Amino acid sequence: MLLSTYGSRGDVEPLVGFAVRLRELGAQARVCAPPDEEFAQRLAGIGVPLVPVGRSARALTTGAPPASSLPERAAALIAGQFEVVTAAAEGCDALVATGVMPAAAGALSVAEKLGIRSVYVTFQQLTLPSPHHRPLAYPGRPFPPEETDNQVLWDLDARSNNALFGTALNTNRASIGLPPVDDVRDYVIGDRPWLATDPVLDPWRPTPDFDVVQTGAWIVPDHHPLPADLLAFLDAGAPPVYVGFGSMPMLASADVARVAVGAVRAQGRRVVLARGWADLDLVDDGDDCFIVGEVNQRALFPRMAAVVHHGGAGTTTTATRAGAPQVVVAQATDQPYWAGRVADLGIGVAHDGPSPTVESLSAALRTTLASGTHDRARAVAGEIRTDGTAVAARLLLDAIG
Known part of the structure; x- marks a missing residue:
């Protein structure tokens, strides 16, 4: 299995717990993530290899604002996904994609090209269109302050994703013989995304647009004693x-x-x-x-x-x-x-x-x-579930037979 992400600690840490659970069920996993030393050490501690992709997440987060625009940074990230994930996914039975939207779009495109099963996972529901909550605005693309209709806001969100990431994604897809996608967000989310959060802390209200599978939070097993x-x-x-x-x-x-x-x-x-x-x-x-x-x-x-x-x-x-x-x-x-x-x-x-x-x-x-x-x-x-990784691992293994 290839577990692919790009983001901060919160995007990487849940994959640690998922990788451990997969191994307990007899499956091997590798993680494709930013090259930060703390991520590599965390994964090495559980015996899971890190396949580094892109720039250091910490450097991007804590350094001076990049001179390049968001579409330019996303284009570099997407190109890196196509290059690195293609090699990392060879021989894998399935790909799990999470992290920022352009990275997930690139990883899922690679899975499509290789013909392997894939699933998109989010660790918070605000990336999933719903009449019950607003989307998150991208930097430099605020929503009109007077707009309160959630459907209108989600339509604007779809346009933002296409404007920011569509050209770079489709250019890279064309380079490996894949057709263009018309809607980047809908392509990434698909019709059955996974929501890896606790249903008490983060209750999902069903919508007619897609079938969300709420697995429970992916809690990391950590037995290290306190100093x-x-x-x-x-x-x-x-x-x-x-x-x-x-x-x-x-x-x-x-x-x-x-x-x-x-x-x-x-x-x-x-x-x-x-x-x-x-x-x-x-x-x-x-x-x-x-x-x-x-x-x-x-x-x-x-x-x-x-x-x-x-x-x-x-x-x-x-x-x-x-x-x-x-x-x-x-x-x-x-x-x-x-x-x-x-x-x-x-x-x-x-x-x-x-x-x-x-x-x-x-x-x-x-x-x-x-x-x-x-x-x-x-x-x-006492109400928080602890079986999120077990539920997700079994779903994935059942899906690939």
Whole structure:
């Protein structure tokens, strides 16, 4: 099996869990993903090879804005998919495509050319057209602020996908003898996409347009113990508050760590601060703060009084499953959606805006640390499914016979 993606940690990490499950059922998998060292190390740790494609995702996310336009960057990404995935998919029985739209379109085109079964997977439902939610706007292509009709917005979204990616995709398809596609988004999604999210945290309401298969979230098995010094810190006092913003560089301001630590201290709590792609660091040498890099969140979050994060699908699911109350400081893309779900379920607070202050974060934490939120978070945790990768792996293996 070839598992193909292009994106940040949240696009790669679920494939780790899926690859492990496939291997347990007797199938071999390789992952085609950005060449970032942390992705290679993560996959090497489970014995799954990484086939690198494109530029470093972290460099693209945290570096200076690229001089090239989005269509030019997408064209390079699509061409890379055709070159790399074609070789990587040789001998595979199936291809699973996820990640950003142009990468998925390229990978699925390769599967079409090779005549192997393929499936598109998304880790959040906002890429799937529905009358119940709006599409996500691409940078530089905002929707008309006065437009509220979801069908109109999804039609505009289809036009944006075709304008941004259609020419490059069809040029590469023609180079390998494939016919052009008229609608890039519909081609990628197909008539039976998979939605790898939890139905309690992310309920999908059926539509007549396609048959969505909701497998449950692809939770990664992680048995790594927490470091001894971190365990000593946890054991030395009351449960602390975790603060981490994953692959969000827009929170790299020197003030963010100071704001976070100040807000947590204002609640009389200790802090576990995660560096992330924002490279956060301690603000002083106080013994109530501890800094972590890569860490087993599944082992850490159950020991937290609360989890403050950016609202990525993976972090939200992990915190919810751990029963940890949450403060979501959403930045972009699907993160406001996950913040809203946390608030709607009563398991935490959606911070008002992407730039917290000591006062605003303190207020959010005050609500989150209340006993009612903690009790609700513990109750919802018991409803979260843990069989997402098993369901998906069995579906895939049954499909290829």
